[in-house]
Amino acid sequence: QVQLQESGPGLVKPSETLSLTCTVSVGSINSYFWSWIRQPPGKGLEWIGHIHYSGDTYYNSSLKGRVTISVDRSQKQFSLKLTSVTAADTAMYYCARHTYLWGNDYWGQGALVTVSS
Amino acid sequence: EIVLTQSPGTLSLSPGERVTLSCRASQTINSMYLGWYQQRAGQAPRLLIYGASNRATGIPDRFSGSGSGTDFTLTISRLEPEDFAVYYCQQYGTTPVTFGLGTKLEIK
Numbered sequence: 125q126v127q128l129q130e131s132g133p134g135l136v137k138p139s140e141t142l143s144l145t146c147t148v149s150v151g152s153i154n155s156y157f158w159s160w161i162r163q164p165p166g167k168g169l170e171w172i173g174h175i176h177y178s179g180d181t182y183y184n185s186s187l188k189g190r191v192t193i194s195v196d197r198s199q200k201q202f203s204l205k206l207t208s209v210t211a212a213d214t215a216m217y218y219c220a221r222h223t224y225l226w227g228n229d230y231w232g233q234g235a236l237v238t239v240s241s
Numbered sequence: 242e243i244v245l246t247q248s249p250g251t252l253s254l255s256p257g258e259r260v261t262l263s264c265r266a267s268q269t270i271n272s273m274y275l276g277w278y279q280q281r282a283g284q285a286p287r288l289l290i291y292g293a294s295n296r297a298t299g300i301p302d303r304f305s306g307s308g309s310g311t312d313f314t315l316t317i318s319r320l321e322p323e324d325f326a327v328y329y330c331q332q333y334g335t336t337p338v339t340f341g342l343g344t345k346l347e348i349k
Contacts, residue, residue: 159338169278169286169329171338184337218285227276227333229297231285 126151128219130235142206146219157222158202162215174222209239247341253349256320262344264330266311274334277315281326
């Protein structure tokens with residue numbers, strides 16, 4: 125059973141950079157894609173992007189180049205950086221495994237990030 | 242970008258009832274890349290159905306998915322109390338991966 129856990133600051137100031145890490149504590153990080161998905165309070169799910177274990181990345185262009193996803197295979201972690209945040213970036217941030225066969229089949233419990241001064 | 246439209250937005254139902262949720266795509270989707278997720282209050286989403294009609298591991302057989310092209314459905318044959326949640330469809334064959342806005346099932 126794959127287990128994922130998000131970690132990072134729960135409060136970020138406007139214009140600063142949001143940074144989160146997802147640790148794959150059980151299961152292999154190899155041979156899969158790894159996603160970041162967010163959900164503003166009371167709203168639906170938004171795909172941020174995903175990264176292949178080899179390092180190839182795919183991003184949602186709606187975030188206008190503010191996103192970087194990276195992977196550290198030795199630590200079994202992948203990370204999200206979102207620059208120039210505003211209150212609109214306040215959301216629950218989920219990491220998840222992605223396959224083209226199953227979609228997002230394993231999810232972390234989520235990390236709530238609030239953007240506020 | 243493929244837009245997924247889910248209807249209705251909210252349904253008020255009773256345990257034991259049968260329900261069918263709709264997900265319509267703005268363009269044809271390969272059914273291999275259509276999924277359904279359940280999100281209970283305060284929890285992360287959970288994969289129910291992948292490839293339009295395949296139940297994920299551990300999902301009860303009262304959940305079934307069907308459809309092709311631009312029209313897909315999720316059916317719950319007999320609602321249990323734990324099924325009252327929000328359901329999202331997702332297409333994951335092309336980027337950006339997109340989700341519908343969800344259908345909320347509430348207890349009547």
